Amino acid sequence: MFLLLSAILTGCIGSTRQKVEKLSLPQNPPPTSQSSQPAEGKAESLDVPPPEPSSPTREAVAPHSAEIEAPTGDLVEIKEKVFIAQTNDIYLNPEEYLGKTIKYQGIYKNLTLEETGETIHYVIRYGPGCCGYDGEAGFEVAWAGEWPQVDDWCEVVGVLEIYEHNGMRYLRVALDSLIVLEERGAEYVTQ
Secondary structure (H helix, E strand, O other): OOOOOOOOOOOOOOOOOOOOOOOOOOOOOOOOOOOOOOOOHOOOOOOOOOOOOOOOOOOOOOHHHOOOOOOOEEEOOHHHHHHHHHHHHHHHHHHHOOOOEEEEEEEEEEEEOOOOOOOOEEEEEEEEEEEEEEEEEEEEEEOOOOOOOOOOOEEEEEEEEEEEEEEEEEEEEEEEEEEOOOOOOOOOOOO
């Protein structure tokens, strides 16, 4: 399973460029609830050993306890009402989405890296962050056509892929379509 949550989506950095890291997660996590008291003073025994404190594994949980179903077709349309939850699920479970067509709407942004002069392009929506609604959820995008103006509202359609840059792996949507729309959706989302 890959790791999604980073300072970008919490709003502490101004880009949606995400480093993808591999995590090992338990196949069958231990139950989280137990009966409150053992019967007649007898100690309960569990078949599951307690997790080691230094273990790098952890169970991934969708934000706001939203349940997101894995895609079954080739098109995954990210809707406004579950934008953050669906975006996070894609970052947390990229193996279920790689090669699938992703369609969503959002605000076009770009960021030029001072060290290299490289420009990163992305389409996002704003969400809760560390300082209010300064978080960003969305994806880096690659496009062979002309880029829109910063802050244009766009509908994008493309295939989710992982690419490597300077020894790091990142997710992005390789666009087949980028359309600037006049009518804007919700720029600020909570789920």
